[in-house]
Amino acid sequence: MAPDVTAVNSARAPLSRFLRWDVLVGILLVVVFIGGAAGSPEFANIDNLSFALGDLGEIALIALAMTLLVVAAEVDLSVASVLGLSSALVGNLWDAGWAIETIIPLVIVVGAVCGLVNGLLVTRLGLPSLAVTIGTLALYRGLALVVLGDRAIAEFPQTYVNLAVGDVPGTPIPYPVAVFAVLAVITAVLLHATGFGRALFAIGAQVEAAHFAGIRVKRIKLILFVVSGVVAAFAGVVYTLRYGSARADNGSGLELAVIAAVLLGGVDFDGGRGTLGGVIAGVLLIGLLRNLLMLNDVSTEIQSIVTGLLLVISVITPRLVAVARQRRRVPSPVVPTPPTT
């Protein structure tokens, strides 16, 4: 008598396994690389690629923390401002004669506090992170200006500058990129192979079900915001040393490139979906495109337009694909609403 329910199953077309978004981005990356190499002789040499990678360092680092947040259906738009605040503090304190060894941990702590403020506003007051971090985006940048004004502090000791711009001995890999590689592996394991990662996906996909399953949703979100602040502050140190210049407006607008990379990498802005591999491909893709545009003397305005377009396209395309798929399925089998009375 019971309705036949065994057959309710979408036999997934084998092709759609290859059509995963993050795989597509990986393929696109290869295409851009080959195209770039063919079109511009300066592109595919080791020095340029090493520079391109190094130039990506801050975006790549921040994108790791951002991925965790977006998977959990939150976002942190204040990262570039935290980077700026961190840079301003480094400049101010260095100017005041502090040692770099003291400055760095202190700046990291300030980053943690910035993240904590974001996290508390989101988890304790239940405010949407989009709104909260737009507010703190302005707030932290404002603080950076208070700390350093419009001064630019330069002349950092060469040993530290070398750490930011130099390569790991015997390789063409800049130190920040090496740090990124290590953190990326850790993040990938964390996201895809640990209970913490499982919890993040559950929170992002269905926060109520996660709460009912005993997952400490608020605590985890708070941790993510703190991590995001810490990483942004660390990226601020790297940025400052790499350019050899501490300014309050360092890195402004960087959050857009980070979010573009994360979404381009196939992380669903609504949370619950995404892979770190996709994000890394997204970061590299954005980096290569920026590098190519730069090599071809395209103005920064156009570069900004390209970043913006990528952001919009990466949000729109998966939706369009989903809608198209939905249309193809005749009587939508996905949601067999049980008849309830």
Added chain:
Amino acid sequence: MTGAAEATAPHGPGTGDAPPVLALAGVSKSFGAVRALREVSLELRAGEAHALAGENGAGKSTLVKTLSGVHRPDSGQVLMDGQPVEFHKPADAQRHGVAVIYQEPTMFPDLSVAENIFIGRQPRASLGRIDRGEMRARAAELFARLGVALDPEQPARGLSIADQQLVEIAKALSRDARVLIMDEPTAALSGNEVARLFTVVKALREQGCALLFISHRLDEIFELCQQVTTLRDGAWIASEPVAGLTHEALIRRMVGRDLDTLYPKLDAVAGEVALKVHRLTREGVFTDVSFEVRRGEIVALAGLVGAGRSEVARAVFGVDRWDAGWVEVNGRRLPPASPTAAMSAGVALVPEDRRQQGLVMDQSIERNIGLTGLKGLRRGPVISRAAERDRARDWAIRLQLKFNRLSDAVNVLSGGNQQKVVLAKWLSTRPQVLIIDEPTRGIDVGTKAEVHRVLSELASDGMAVLMISSELPEVLGMADRVLVMQEGRLVADIPRADATEESVMTAATGRAS
């Protein structure tokens, strides 16, 4: 096939000659592989109240949604005055004079009662301004016709559910509705409110309205209706006059077998107290709730929708806070508002809303089952996929889950199988206290029996089970004791031997049912 019966209706002037106002002829509707309606026919006549009977999941709501233009039938016809019509959307049905009154109407809380009635069709004065005076007068006139005292100027916020239903009925009247469909209107009403509703509805019936009435309370069907159509598992079973039918005969039509075999509660010896709830209070939600559940016992928590049953369960499990009182599991107090602590103390909660609370719908069967026991799946710092899969497979087999691959998302499963995944997810934590909220809501009769069998076995193995259910047969068939809540308070503790539909409903509503 109906209507020809001579004995039909004391109130049925329309029976016989004129075609039915609204009818379904051989309507079928499927959702994926779930066949919600199979060749169902139904005839609603002017001046007649028609009851729709059937268990949860029998297809009643789908039928209502088909009549009201929410769903379109896969095959078969909807007929108005004998003519086929197609309702593409609810507005089409409304235009044809079909109105639905839901159990809990949705209103615009900040608008006045009159504005709610005339929303989208406000009477106009010059320059297209809304004529408030006219609107108020017409609302007052409608209430006078219904014989109820409601202020048209009052904001809808704060109206009782009963008053909201009356506003909806007034709205239906203002649209000259000829067919009024009422989907469990009395589930959340008190005795006086039901009486008032029935007075209004009987008056409408006598004015020539055709009524379709859905209720789980059989007495109400016998009081109000002339005809009854019974559905079971989506299939049409019978349409017949109410007169001459007994409660038992109607239940047999609905269930299709004897109740005793449907609810196979094994006898179990109640052991020591596993869950003790003492004077638990959450302000404005429930007050001073105390009870115990022993090992081996299935205790049902019964009551009307909104009596505070699920809220008590949520507080005990720590999803919500409580303001006063305490909860003890195996003699140890639980900290408030911590599901994590409740879980490590051995409590599991199978929540009411499996799509929002029970499952992560987009994720796979194995991930959903693993989510409650991530620590146990760890090998070193990482989760072992093999362990995750093994656990899921174990439980899928034990609960006879029907699935293709464990990596399939749970949203492709039927409601009954989804419920089994939720059960697996919680049983895999090896709980000592299982709280299960509406264990069989919206699942088919076959799976239902399996869920009941599982619960019964768990209790026999010494688990303490607290079951919340709005289905009286389930409560009566499964429970060793029945606790009854009314308006946030525990009002009765009835042992199995004394628990009857009457005793439970009397306690739940504070009236003789």
